[in-house]
Amino acid sequence: MQLLLIVVAVLSFIWGQDARRRGDLVVILVVATVEAVSEWRSSRALDGLSAPQARVRRDGATADVPTEEVVPGDVLVLDAGAIVAADARVLTAAGLSADESALTGEPVAAAKGPSPVAPRTPLAARSCMVYAGTAIASGCDPVRPAVAPHRGLGRTASGSCLA
Numbered sequence: 001m002q003l004l005l006i007v008v009a010v011l012s013f014i015w016g017q018d019a020r021r022r023g024d025l026v027v028i029l030v031v032a033t034v035e036a037v038s039e040w041r042s043s044r045a046l047d048g049l050s051a052p053q054a055r056v057r058r059d060g061a062t063a064d065v066p067t068e069e070v071v072p073g074d075v076l077v078l079d080a081g082a083i084v085a086a087d088a089r090v091l092t093a094a095g096l097s098a099d100e101s102a103l104t105g106e107p108v109a110a111a112k113g114p115s116p117v118a119p120r121t122p123l124a125a126r127s128c129m130v131y132a133g134t135a136i137a138s139g140c141d142p143v144r145p146a147v148a149p150h151r152g153l154g155r156t157a158s159g160s161c162l163a
Contacts, residue, residue: 005028005031005032006028008024008028009024009025009028012024012025013025052066052067052083052085053065053066053067054066054067054070054076054085054086055076055077055078055079055082056070056074056075056076056077057074057075057077058073058074058075062077067085067086070085070086075091076088078096078130078136078139079136080136080137080138080139081135081136082135082136083133083134083135083136084098084130084131084132084133084134084135084136085132086132087129087130087131087132088129088130089114089128089129090112090113090114090127090128090129090130091114092114093112093113093114093139094139095138095139096111096112096113096136096138096139097109097110097111097112097136097137097138097139098110098112098130098131098134098135098136098137099134099135099136099137100124100131100134102133102134103123103124103131103134104123104124106124109137109138110124110127111127112127112128112129112130112139113127113128114128115127115128116128
């Protein structure tokens, strides 16, 4: 688009009248500036979306890291609205609930807590786990991720929260 405007400006400058040249040049500069600023803002917005981050506690310090760098031993710190970076066992909970509708189809957020559940408990009833890709509906509590190769929506590490 900008190239076309430049061509029009050059042709107008060569064959146009003096007043028209100035008018065309002003319009072209305004459009080019608006277009450049818009492209710059959209590229900044895409940069923010392209690398999901997880808040983790490592060695006593809390940091934001790319979700691919979450490893066993990290403690995920989850706030309301956060997307869970890895399947994880709940360590503590006070009012923690997760929207697991993508996994279970339930429209209501599931309450979460640190208490273990029976070995054959269905996915929807595993209150001691949060799953990668689900959203935290309320609460702010630390959880420990499952072993990295087992991360993924709806997968759990064997025995991670089962009694």
